[in-house]
Structures are given as C-alpha cells and as structure tokens.
Amino acid sequence: MLRLPQFGIETPSTVEDAVRLLKTPGARVVAGGTDILPNLKHLLDTPPVLVSLAAVSALREVKVEEGALVIGAAVTLTEVSEHPLVREHAPSLAEAAGLVAGPLHRNMGTLGGNVNLDVRCRYVNQTKFWRDALGGGCLKSEGNVCFVVPKGRNCVAALSADTVPVLVSLDATFDLVGGEAPRSTAAQDYYRADGIHHIVKEPEELMIAIRIPVATTPRRATYTKWSVRRSIDFPLVSAAIRFDLDEDSSHGVITAAKVVVGVLNPRPRVVGRLDDVIGKKLSDPAVARIVSEAVHKQCKPLENVPYEAPYRRSMLRVLTRRAVRGLAR
Ligand SMILES: Cc1cc2nc3c(=O)[nH]c(=O)nc-3n(C[C@H](O)[C@H](O)[C@H](O)COP(=O)(O)OP(=O)(O)OC[C@H]3O[C@@H](n4cnc5c(N)ncnc54)[C@H](O)[C@@H]3O)c2cc1C
Ligand code: SF4
CATH class of the missing domain: 3.30.465.10 (Uridine Diphospho-n-acetylenolpyruvylglucosamine Reductase; domain 3)
Structure with a gap:
C-alpha cells in the first residue's frame, strides 16, 4: 500500500482566505484531489500544507x-x-x-x-521504489537525466x-x-x-x-481522444477541432478553423497551415483529408507515455479524419 506523506490541510470558505493561505511557502491547492493525491503518494511532491477548495462555494x-x-x-x-x-x-x-x-x-x-x-510520463508517474530502481529518477523527480530524450536538458512529459x-x-x-x-x-x-x-x-x-x-456565428466543434480503455484511461493522443461557419449555416462554408492536439509534450499544439479549408464546405471530403494530413505532418508524439510513438502518430491521423467527418454529418 502506498502511504501519503504527512501534510497539514486548510479548508477556507472564501477566495480571499484561500489566497492568504497559499502564501505559506510550499503550500499547494487541492480541488478534487484525483491528480495531486496520487502524485503525493508517489512522493513527487511533499507540500507542508494543502489548501482545499471544497468549501469555497x-x-x-x-x-x-x-x-x-x-x-x-x-x-x-x-x-x-x-x-x-x-x-x-x-x-x-x-x-x-x-x-x-x-x-x-x-x-x-x-x-x-x-x-x-501536472504533466505525465511513463518514467515519472511511478513509485519512488520504481524510480530508484532506474538509477535515481529523472530531471522531473530526483535525477539529472531524461529517459525520453537521453541527451535532452528539458523535460518533455x-x-x-x-x-x-x-x-x-x-x-x-x-x-x-x-x-x-x-x-x-x-x-x-x-x-x-x-x-x-x-x-x-x-x-x-x-x-x-x-x-x-460565446460564438457569434454558427460553429461546429468536437473533441476526440484515443486511449486503451474507453473509461478510466488518460488519452494517449487527443485532438480538439473547431470550425466557424458562415452566417447562413445552411451553406456550411468554413470561415475559420482551429485544431489543437494534446499529449505530445508539455504544451498543447495548435496546428497551423489550415488555410486550404477556408471557403470550403464542411461536407467537402477534402476538408477531413487536409486537416488529418496537417496534423500528421506537424505532430510527432514522443516516447513519453505508453504505446509506441509511431503508432500514436498514426492513430492521431485516423482520429482527426474521423472526427472531421463526424462533424460534417
Ligand atoms: C485513474 C485515473 C484516471 C484518470 N484519467 C484521466 C483522463 O482520462 N483525462 C484527464 O484529463 N485526467 C485524468 N485523470 C486525472 C484527474 O482525475 C483529472 O485531470 C481531474 O480533472 C483533476 O482535477 P482535480 O480537481 O481532482 O485536481 P487536483 O488533483 O485537486 O489538482 C490537480 C492540480 O491542479 C492544481 N489546482 C487544482 N485546482 C486549482 C485552482 N483552482 N487553482 C490553481 N491550481 C489548482 C492542484 O494544485 C494540482 O497541482 C485521471 C486520474 C486517475 C487517478
Ligand atoms: S520527459 Fe524526461 S525528464 Fe520529463 S518526466 Fe519523462 S523522463 Fe523525466
């Protein structure tokens, strides 16, 4: 069984009190606790006090x-x-x-x-015992190397x-x-x-x-993720897609497009060079192809979360193509 390290807990009922308590050196916010508590059990952090938001209505x-x-x-x-x-x-x-x-x-x-x-990595979201067995952790925990990019000086979780x-x-x-x-x-x-x-x-x-x-013109937007199990699992690749359409939505002509990909590294990736879809109808089969190819060219997953990066990259192309087609229906 993994034990939590010792810490104090404060339960303010106003934003002002929460802010005051957060000035305690090393204090951290706990909201639902579904991420920070497992991380504490893994000894990835040892804050002296957690400031709970449970009573801040x-x-x-x-x-x-x-x-x-x-x-x-x-x-x-x-x-x-x-x-x-x-x-x-x-x-x-x-x-x-x-x-x-x-x-x-x-x-x-x-x-x-x-x-x-917090960002996630197959080499850091592990018990301290596991990390020690790897030779003392990585840049994000107790060590000074990165196992994903071995000569890198930057964490790419x-x-x-x-x-x-x-x-x-x-x-x-x-x-x-x-x-x-x-x-x-x-x-x-x-x-x-x-x-x-x-x-x-x-x-x-x-x-x-x-x-x-709030959108001022018609909009079609969706989110798609791939994970091993449909429930419980973190995404292994993900994409959010948004198309703004002309005022007369019966035409379905695209006036703006934004596609954002997750689970590549610590920053979500805004996909560029989507100009070719502007002026096309969302129902045009070329739109799904243009978007999924742009995503494929610009997004290269790393070996930071489970499943091989080339497979996740292929899944991303399939996912985005299907998601755009789904929006056009
Ligand atoms: C088995 C399992 C599966 C999971 N699967 C997924 C998944 O599929 N997708 C996914 O996105 N997540 C997943 N999670 C992670 C987590 O459940 C969610 O991300 C959840 O939204 C975290 O919210 P929380 O309120 O519990 O955060 P907490 O654990 O309370 O806090 C998370 C972090 O946010 C900070 N924080 C919280 N609120 C504030 C605030 N108001 N201001 C400043 N800082 C704040 C905390 O200090 C902490 O650093 C999973 C977790 C588990 C245990
Ligand atoms: S990306 Fe590298 S430094 Fe960051 S958590 Fe993973 S192994 Fe550690």
Whole structure:
C-alpha cells in the first residue's frame, strides 16, 4: 500500500482566505484531489500544507456574462459535462469533460484541476521504489537525466488533460488571483514547453474561473481522444477541432478553423497551415483529408507515455479524419 506523506490541510470558505493561505511557502491547492493525491503518494511532491477548495462555494458557479461562458474553477467535471449552459455554448468542452477518467473521478475532479493537471510520463508517474530502481529518477523527480530524450536538458512529459486542447481551441482565458494583481491569461499562452514548470501560474496564484467567448456565428466543434480503455484511461493522443461557419449555416462554408492536439509534450499544439479549408464546405471530403494530413505532418508524439510513438502518430491521423467527418454529418 502506498502511504501519503504527512501534510497539514486548510479548508477556507472564501477566495480571499484561500489566497492568504497559499502564501505559506510550499503550500499547494487541492480541488478534487484525483491528480495531486496520487502524485503525493508517489512522493513527487511533499507540500507542508494543502489548501482545499471544497468549501469555497464562489468557485462553483456557471454563468454567461459579458459575452462569455464563465465556469468557476471548482465546478466538477460531471457538472461541466451535464450543465445546460456548457452544452449550449461549448458542447466540445462538455464532451471532453465527460471523457475524463471514470464517473467517480469526474464527480470529484474539477475543471480547474484538469487545467492545472501536472504533466505525465511513463518514467515519472511511478513509485519512488520504481524510480530508484532506474538509477535515481529523472530531471522531473530526483535525477539529472531524461529517459525520453537521453541527451535532452528539458523535460518533455505530456500534458494529458482532456479539457485543455478544447479550451485552447475555443480561445478560452483563465482568471488568476493571488499574484501582484489579478490577471487573465489566454489558454494558448498558459502552457510552456518545459515539463518541470509547465504552466505560467505562480505557486501562490489561485485559478478562479475559466472564460470561453460565446460564438457569434454558427460553429461546429468536437473533441476526440484515443486511449486503451474507453473509461478510466488518460488519452494517449487527443485532438480538439473547431470550425466557424458562415452566417447562413445552411451553406456550411468554413470561415475559420482551429485544431489543437494534446499529449505530445508539455504544451498543447495548435496546428497551423489550415488555410486550404477556408471557403470550403464542411461536407467537402477534402476538408477531413487536409486537416488529418496537417496534423500528421506537424505532430510527432514522443516516447513519453505508453504505446509506441509511431503508432500514436498514426492513430492521431485516423482520429482527426474521423472526427472531421463526424462533424460534417
Ligand atoms: C485513474 C485515473 C484516471 C484518470 N484519467 C484521466 C483522463 O482520462 N483525462 C484527464 O484529463 N485526467 C485524468 N485523470 C486525472 C484527474 O482525475 C483529472 O485531470 C481531474 O480533472 C483533476 O482535477 P482535480 O480537481 O481532482 O485536481 P487536483 O488533483 O485537486 O489538482 C490537480 C492540480 O491542479 C492544481 N489546482 C487544482 N485546482 C486549482 C485552482 N483552482 N487553482 C490553481 N491550481 C489548482 C492542484 O494544485 C494540482 O497541482 C485521471 C486520474 C486517475 C487517478
Ligand atoms: S520527459 Fe524526461 S525528464 Fe520529463 S518526466 Fe519523462 S523522463 Fe523525466
């Protein structure tokens, strides 16, 4: 049995108190605990105190405000997947939230926890005993080498959070408090290509809300993931796809396209060079081909999570082609 290390626990009921408690050196937020607690059991971190969001009711609201869908950071994934406002204004986010882990994890796990999920790697999400047997861990744990890129000086563990590619594809922003001043960061700029410090949030900052601009023209969007089992498993590759269509949606002509791929490295990858789909009808078979080929050319998975990288790359091409075809139906 894996034991938790010793730590204190604080349960503030207001955002102000949570922010004050987070100023304790080494303090960490716990929301649903479905990611941070297993990591503590693996001794990947030993914070002196966890600041629980369980009693901060202000972080559990979902509303539409000033042209944006606003979701409190402590709203559970079950609520995100079922909430009528999310299903109406961000159906691909509801879809992705409903695909995270299993039902019990989604009842506990929160959107803020998913957005701030630590990156994952087959060499680090292991017990300390396992890591020691490998010669003392890697750059992200106790060691000074990377087993994925042996001469690399940078951790390239994968961001495996299901909702993140979707939030980037929908141009979401994240509201943070507790730093020098409250600030809002674009989801696309929130992640760094550095698996040790993979988010721009400072440790004393608290994420309070996720904002998604409400679409002003017709939109078709979806999320697709490949994992070994349909339930419980993290994605091994994933993609969020969004097409904006002309005002007269009966034409289905694409005016904008954004495709974001997950589980490559610490940053979600925004796929470029999709200009050839603009002006085409979503029902045009060429669209699925153009998107899946762009994804295949630009996205090269690494050997950081289970299953061989070339196989995951092939799966990504198949997944994106099927997902675009599904949207056209
Ligand atoms: C068996 C298993 C399967 C899983 N499968 C999946 C999967 O398929 N897809 C997937 O995406 N995830 C998966 N997960 C991971 C996890 O369940 C989810 O990512 C979940 O959304 C995490 O949310 P949480 O509230 O439990 O986060 P926590 O564990 O409470 O926190 C996660 C991280 O976010 C930080 N954090 C949380 N809230 C805030 C906030 N408001 N402000 C600042 N920092 C914050 C914490 O400090 C911590 O670093 C799985 C986990 C398990 C155990
Ligand atoms: S990518 Fe390299 S440094 Fe990062 S967790 Fe994996 S083995 Fe460790």
